[in-house]
Amino acid sequence: MDALPACGVIGPGRLGRTLALALHERGCLRWLKGRSPGSAEWARRHGIPYVLEWQQLEPVEVVWLTVPDRALAELAGECARAGMPWIARSVVVHCAGAFGVEPLNACAEVGAETAVAHPFQTFPLPAQPQRLHCCPWSIEARTPKAARVLAELVRALEGIPVFVQRSPQQRALYHAAAVAASNLLVAVLKLAEELARGSGIPPTLFLEPIVRASVENYFAAVGAIPLTGPVVRADWETLRRHWEALPEPLRAPYRHALLLLAEVARSEGLLSEAQQRELHSLLGVV
Ligand SMILES: NC(=O)c1ccc[n+]([C@@H]2O[C@H](COP(=O)([O-])OP(=O)(O)OC[C@H]3O[C@@H](n4cnc5c(N)ncnc54)[C@H](OP(=O)(O)O)[C@@H]3O)[C@@H](O)[C@H]2O)c1
Structure with a gap:
């Protein structure tokens, strides 16, 4: 089997750590770039090569930007200006489901191929790379090479690549669906827990069976x-x-x-x- 494309990840947060662990397990993570000692300590504990300075980044084929959506355009600008000539031959990808490739324009202007790869899953901390198993990924790529490389990586992560071309409105609705399916559900569960506590019952004993039954019934219903x-x-x-x-x-x-x-x-x-x-x-x- 051919080696997987070499990857770097910038942004060691919820998704960044999950992705870094999963790529590291498959032997294709060259570095994780962060900016805080806390993340450095986490990376050291997991045997993940951690880098603080731009000058220390070794060339990779795929650069994953896993920072908050609002920080993407600024980070793409930093990448483009960081004096890394190899970026012109790489694929730069972000994972923000509500956005197209536009936040990565600064990287595209210096020759990088840009793409979006969004895993339709929720990744709280601590990182659980097994959550990527069977996860559907929406991929929007500007070039065939970017599409091929990302599909290869997603399959290696045991995910399901789905190629999409969405309007801005469809992207926003798609991402709102993910928020409703994960975050809103959690908010309702938290409400149930607080009500249960007020009634004097042990929430975990009483809540888990009814929650699991509701979710199972929903997906089994015809x-x-x-x-x-x-x-x-x-x-x-x-x-x-x-x-x-x-x-x-x-x-x-x-x-x-x-x-x-x-x-x-x-x-x-x-x-x-x-x-x-x-x-x-x-x-x-x-
Ligand atoms: N978490 C999920 O469930 C999930 C699912 C699908 C897609 N995504 C996407 O994944 C991306 C990351 O989300 P997340 O939930 O993992 O975010 P997060 O937990 O808040 O982590 C963001 C990371 O980015 C770093 N960071 C913030 N601003 C930065 C900057 N200007 N330059 C460099 N690093 C910066 C933070 O570093 P510090 O710790 O130093 O602040 C942190 O390590 C987003 O685009 C999100 O839409 C997330």
Whole structure:
């Protein structure tokens, strides 16, 4: 088997560390560039070559920029000005799902091939490279070489490369879908945990089975969405009791979540317009 393209990663955060570990396991990570002693210590513990200075970067075929979306254009400019002639022969890629290649224009202007490769997965810390297994990646590449190299790397990471050409609006919706599927779900789970604590039950014992069942039912459902509970039963007295018992700080989040649920139930034909209005009035929504 041919060797994988040599990679460097700039930005040792949540995704950067995950990617660095996964590429290191496959023998194709040459360096991870960061700017803090904390990241240097993490890299040392994992046997990952860590670099602080631009002048120390050895040439690589693929440079991954894994910094916050807002820092991409500035970092691409730094890369282009850092005096690394080899960058003109490399692929520079970012992983921000809501953006096209434009933030990397400064690198393209000095000859680099630019691309976006976004893993549709959530990567909190500590880094878990196994989360890349079976992960779908959206790839937007400006050139065939960039597309080929990234597909090869994604497959080596046991991911699924999906080539896309999206409008700015489609990119934004695509990324909002990822946020809804991961971050919003976590926010609702946190709300459930706080409510459970207030009731005196041990949250982990009680929450895990019902959460797993809800997610499994959702993906197993054919046709009808598997909703249960007082909203689709229009059990307003039950919901009034919830509402009155809620501590003040949890009222707004619970109201937002119920309004979303009512929208879903309504669009699925499980709640009539009149029932939706009754719920709104119970929640004090005018
Ligand atoms: N995390 C995910 O679940 C996930 C999933 C898919 C895609 N992504 C994409 O991956 C990228 C990184 O996200 P993340 O969640 O990993 O971010 P993060 O955890 O906040 O990490 C960002 C890293 O970038 C470094 N950094 C920040 N500004 C920098 C700059 N100007 N120059 C150099 N380094 C800089 C930070 O270093 P310091 O520690 O020194 O500040 C930190 O190591 C984003 O484009 C995001 O959209 C993330």
